[in-house]
Amino acid sequence: MLLGTLGLGALGVIAAPTLQRGLESVLGDVAGKDPTGLTGLLPNGGGFRYYSVTASVPHLGETSYRLTVNGLVDHPKTYTLADLRSLPQTRLVHDVQCVTGWRVPKTPFEGVRLSALLDAAGVRSSAGAVRFTCFDGAYTESLTLDQARRDDVLVALKMQDKPVTHDHGGPVRLYVAPMYFYKSAKWLSGITVTRDVRAGYWEERGYDVDAWVGRSNGRDDAPTS
Ligand SMILES: Nc1nc2c(c(=O)[nH]1)N[C@H]1C(S)=C(S)[C@@H](COP(=O)(O)O)O[C@H]1N2
Ligand SMILES: [Mo]
Numbered sequence: 329m330l331l332g333t334l335g336l337g338a339l340g341v342i343a344a345p346t347l348q349r350g351l352e353s354v355l356g357d358v359a360g361k362d363p364t365g366l367t368g369l370l371p372n373g374g375g376f377r378y379y380s381v382t383a384s385v386p387h388l389g390e391t392s393y394r395l396t397v398n399g400l401v402d403h404p405k406t407y408t409l410a411d412l413r414s415l416p417q418t419r420l421v422h423d424v425q426c427v428t429g430w431r432v433p434k435t436p437f438e439g440v441r442l443s444a445l446l447d448a449a450g451v452r453s454s455a456g457a458v459r460f461t462c463f464d465g466a467y468t469e470s471l472t473l474d475q476a477r478r479d480d481v482l483v484a485l486k487m488q489d490k491p492v493t494h495d496h497g498g499p500v501r502l503y504v505a506p507m508y509f510y511k512s513a514k515w516l517s518g519i520t521v522t523r524d525v526r527a528g529y530w531e532e533r534g535y536d537v538d539a540w541v542g543r544s545n546g547r548d549d550a551p552t553s
Contacts, residue, residue, distance in 0.1 A: 376424070376432055378495050381529060385464040385494070385515055393499050395483070399459070399521035402450030409499055412485060415440045420480055420505055425541045427508040437503040439484035443477040445519065457525040460502055461518035469502065469513040469528040470537065473521075480505035483516065507539040 390409055398404040419438040425431045446458070451473065458476040460469040475481065484492060484503040492498035497514020504511040510530045531537045536544040 376496065377426070377430060380464060380514070382464045382466045387494055388463060388515075389499060395500060395517060395519065397445055397449045397519045397521075399519075400452040400455040400523065401446075401521050402452065403448065405449060407445075409485075412440055412483065412500065415444060417485070418479075418482060419486075420482065420503070422480070422505045424509050427510060427535060427539070427545050435487070436489050437482055437484045437505070438486035438489070439482040439500070439503065441479065442481045442483055442502075442519070443479070445483060446473075446476060446521070449521065451521055454523060455521045457522045459518075459520045459522050459526055460513045460516060460528075461520070462513050462515040463517040464515050467513055467515070467529045468526075469511055470522075470525045470531075471504065471511070472525055475504075475538075478506070483519075484512075504539075506541060508535075508541055508545065510535060511539050 393409050395407045395412065396404070397407070417438055418441050419436055421434050421436045423431055423433045424435045442458075456473055458471050458473060460471075462468070471481070482503040482505075484501050485499065486492060487496055487501070487503075492501050497512075497516070500516045502511070502513040502516050511528075513528075525537060527537055538544055
């Protein structure tokens with residue numbers, strides 16, 4: 329395949345982060361923005377890859393960011409960043425695992441439990457799922473209501489103990505600890521309670537909707553690289 333012929337071995341001698349980023353953007357163009365993570369095969373010392381299925385994403389911050397909770401709920405609500413910060417925060421530390429094989433061990437995420445926002449909204453008995461939309465205007469994700477109510481699913485304001493950066497989906501991203509990282513929608517702007525699960529962006533393109541790490545997407549074991 330094309331990327332293979334570019335020679336990962338040769339790239340291995342180049343370690344400077346800025347050079348790395350340059351290479352990744354070049355490879356991204358070659359691979360059509362590399363949305364699933366072919367550039368994730370590049371060496372980068374175990375860090376994160378930047379993924380976006382869109383070419384650009386607006387920057388939203390302190391005054392412009394909003395998160396809407398609506399759908400099959402009794403009390404639809406729109407949160408500002410300050411609103412979200414004023415709610416109880418939960419910090420979790422787990423390995424981040426992308427389905428393409430890269431992993432970042434023991435990464436702290438912190439934010440509001442999704443279950444708390446759902447409880448505040450008053451989920452109706454007809455509901456069975458939650459759909460997530462993003463202010464990149466393209467990415468979507470979903471969880472069953474049971475999955476969404478797990479203790480290890482956050483609306484994250486912090487990643488690695490710092491506010492979530494724009495590249496990582498800031499100011500607010502979803503964090504679904506037990507699932508492959510594609511479930512953790514970046515640039516989260518909408519939480520809609522629905523009756524049924526609807527496949528998200530990558531799931532319409534072949535990934536499993538139930539994305540448990542090590543138990544989905546054709547894997548029997550958690551990947552080791
Ligand atoms: N809005 C949005 N969220 C997204 C994606 C994306 O392209 N757009 N990519 C997903 C995938 S495949 C991964 S591995 C992670 C990457 O997060 P990172 O860019 O912070 O490393 O975000 C997930 N959430
Ligand atoms: Mo991914």
